[in-house]
Amino acid sequence: MKKILYLTIIVTAGFLAACKKSSKTPVDTLPTRINHDELNRIKDSVYLFTKEAYLWYDAIPDMATFNPHSFAASTDVGELTSEVDALSQYKINPATSKPYEYYPSDPGTAKYSFIDDGTVSGELGGTNGDYGFSVLYQEKTDLRIKYVYPGSAADKAGVKRGYQITKINSRTDIDYDNSNGPNLTYVVNAIFNSKAVNLTLRRPDNTTFDVSLNAGNYTINPVLTYKTIDLGNDKKVGYIVFNTFTVPDNAGPQLLKAFNQFTTDKITDLVVDLRYNGGGSVATAQYLDDLIVPTAKNGTEMFTEYYNDKLQNDIYPMLSKKYKIDKGDFAPANNRANFAKVGTLDISRVFFIITGSTASASELTINNLRPHMDVRYIGSTSYGKPVGFFAIDIGQFQLYVPEFETKNSAGVGGYYAGMTPGTTDYPGKIDDDDVTKDFGDTTEVLLNHAINYIKRGVYDVAGPKVQSLSKSTTMTADQKRQMTLKLDEHLFKGMVGKKNLVLKELPRK
Known part of the structure; x- marks a missing residue:
């Protein structure tokens, strides 16, 4: 699944619009597993908070039927992600006969919802830590630079929008195959899930040059x-x-x-x-x-912003235990x-x-x-x-599921x-x-x-x-859309609102 960027000020939970980001990032690989019983308690909380605050909570089955403890994976985030993905697929959009959170690039995973361990912050504040460029296929055999941020590693190396990429780390087999094909997977991992990359680029005048880039921080000019x-x-x-x-x-x-x-x-x-x-x-x-x-x-x-009927009617026992919420919020x-x-x-x-x-x-x-x-x-x-959410703190993780729709x-x-x-x-x-x-x-x-x-x-x-x-x-409209979704999976997207839920102070001995 994919994760949206969340910006938090001190200990507030900001309202965001949901989107997705690839799980093939360092945030999805924790160095150690947490206690099994603790992870099951977190799974229960993920279910209960979703059942209370989710925009489409009414389609989610009861806890015994859903069985939060049944989800397994090689990482804690992976297990929780599987649970969130499952929760996201119940409510069907009558206009499409598919789940509201149907994600065409990876059916069965959530289009909007995700679980995070709290490390995805900074980008909305104007700081990135990557190469500073992104790519797309103009045609199946034509991979191009689509934009470059000023001050980034790519910009300093002379990379420009429109330059064609002919080689990545000595590999020339980079033509588009399909959204889960080995070529596209290699391109995504080499450019978006690495700390260093070598590129051969062709300029509009057909001259070529090589660049070696290292990921680094820079201030974004949007x-x-x-x-x-x-x-x-x-x-x-x-x-x-x-x-x-x-x-x-x-x-x-x-x-x-x-x-x-x-x-x-x-x-x-x-x-x-x-x-x-x-x-x-x-x-x-x-x-x-x-x-x-x-x-x-x-x-x-x-x-x-329109929330579900329970939140609008001030029925939120789980949220009220964790956050300071006024009636009518x-x-x-x-x-x-x-x-x-x-x-x-x-x-x-x-x-x-x-x-x-x-x-x-x-x-x-x-x-x-x-x-x-x-x-x-x-x-x-x-x-x-057209939906948004606020982050819900659960242990060391944060849960993001759509809680409101904008009109x-x-x-x-x-x-x-x-x-x-x-x-x-x-x-x-x-x-x-x-x-x-x-x-x-x-x-x-x-x-x-x-x-x-x-x-x-x-x-x-x-x-x-x-x-x-x-x-x-040479690409169909569906291939272009699938290609765009796959190449954008690394991006943190979202709607970070101005309204915040403030955590209650914990009891002190």
Whole structure:
């Protein structure tokens, strides 16, 4: 299964949106096993907390039928993960006839829920400890760099978006096979589950070079680039690539800098590129919405979180033993956010570039704006994650299961299947990602669609197309989605909210 990044302040349990991360990480391999009886008590607690707080608790069988002690694995986290996976598969989504937590890349595992030992922290605060790049397959035989964070090991070595990877650790057999194939598994482990890697890269001019990278810490700038594109005829487009919703202290100044420039440049349209943004801080999502939303919408409802009926009716004996909770804390009226306009940019239309990597707080950001302005979608179907959770401390572990669903001011949410551009609910243009071009290149497929629409009112134009628009692909739509899910398993994605549950003080002798 996969795990979402959780940021905790002192001893608080933050509200997050669920997502997944690969279990093939150091956090999933504990050096020693804990006492058997203690682990069984933790399993019981996992069941009881889930039965109380889970959004879909009503489908979970009684404890004797479920039998928490029946799950076994080679690690403690593995056993608890198996239990959580099982708990996640009971509630069926009538729209799909599959579990709400159905994960197509690994059926039977949870799409959102997970168990963690508390070590996954830091990324949302703006610090990463990896190579600073990610990859995707443009075609089965074409593995590319999809982004590079400034200041990372990859950036310092001269790695750029769009460079083709021809060799990894002397291995040239890296073509895409399938989501569980040996080639893709090797690529994932070599790039995302290692501390050192050697790459051979091909630049756009067909020259090649070798790099040796060591994973290391660096400060994330979530705004990979921004620019104003002057289209003439009084049409100016603000374009921004926002790659992760780090906390406001990290992301806020970078976003404000970009939007202040857009305001100075008097842009008429905005393109927000969230194609690889898996989410993060809800506070930052709200801040981005406040920068985008029309001035007239200041003070109006943005979104509301809806918990299960037990929590809304203050029935939470397990939680109340551990946390300080006030009556009504889970009522919708106490979990509603309003717009608080930031800046003076005042536009009526926004284009979002999305892909299967667009998840969680990214989808929340988009959904919040739908009732208030003309929202357009370009790219491919997003991840589909309209739910969130708070971390529940159980021994040395933390349990994450969806406890609430988010809906915008029109009461619209439920995008479990993702947002698909070019459909009735999500007007725009569906097309494939184009990693052969750099961000902001106006011939890049997805940005080009937005520019065409702004200039001419249509996403495609007659006559010669840019190369990538006519480029054939050897991967089916399902293969692309499976590939995206597999290559994103290493990412910590989520919606970390501002509301916290505070642990009660333990009795002292």
